[in-house]
Amino acid sequence: MVYVPAGEFMMGSRSDDPNVYDWDKPHQQPQHPVVLRAFYLDEHEVTNAEFERFQPRHQRNETTSPCDECPVVEVNWWDAQAYCVAQGKRLPTEAEWEKAAKGGTERDPEPLEDYAWYAKETITRAQPIKQKRPNPYGLYDMLGNVREWTADWYAPDYYTRAERDEPKGPPTGTRRVERGGAFFLTARGVTTTIRYNHPPGIHLYFLGFRCAQDG
Secondary structure, eight states: OEEEOOEEEEESOOTTOTTSOGGGHHHHOSOEEEEEOOEEEOSSOOBHHHHHHHOTTOOOOTTTSOSTTSBOOSOOHHHHHHHHHHTTOBOOOHHHHHHHHHTTOSSOOSSGGGTOOOGGGOOOSOOOTTOSOOOTTSOOSSSSSSEEEEEEEOOTTGGGTOOSBSOOOOSOOSSEEEESOOTTOOGGGSSSSOEEEEOTTOOOTTEEOOOEEEO
16 A cells, blocks of 8 residues: 555645536536545555455456456445455545545646556556556556546535545435546546546446555
8 A cells, every 4th residue: 555644735626727627617626625634545446356356256347357457347336345344444535535646746647648548548448557657656547547436425516515624525425426537538537636426336347446544
């Protein structure tokens, strides 16, 4: 796991960020200060081989994530959380995920293709972990390979009322937040601030996870 230091960072996208679609601004803005305790985050996404040791009956998606070292996909939120708990860990909060993805900076890494698998390379499936450069914290594939579940419930207006210290999302909801890009998305869908959401019971061919642990 990789250590992410305590401190304040600016969560959400800047008001002048050209990569944010108008329809997505209410989900990513306003940008707001967040203070987090130190924590640890998995260096890479949980792989097929790792997850199948935990759940041998898991049916690997041979089309979009075929190899042992490819990130596991088609795992619902409940099974992702169960895996993390079994390892003595947990899913990261949305705020933890974004702080880790930003790597102590306020700008996404460039050039993007050095750090993320996304549609520019016309790939059609997830790729083995740790083939691209890590971010400044030493984390791989935070921006593009597969999307990742987080612990938080989703609410479209949450950023207008989020806590400054240790935010953990709304207390209830019907959909969980997922973060990060994926191999089929364009650059505008592969950023540290873009947010996605789905019902926790869903299985998707582009959705995986990684685990966190208290520092």
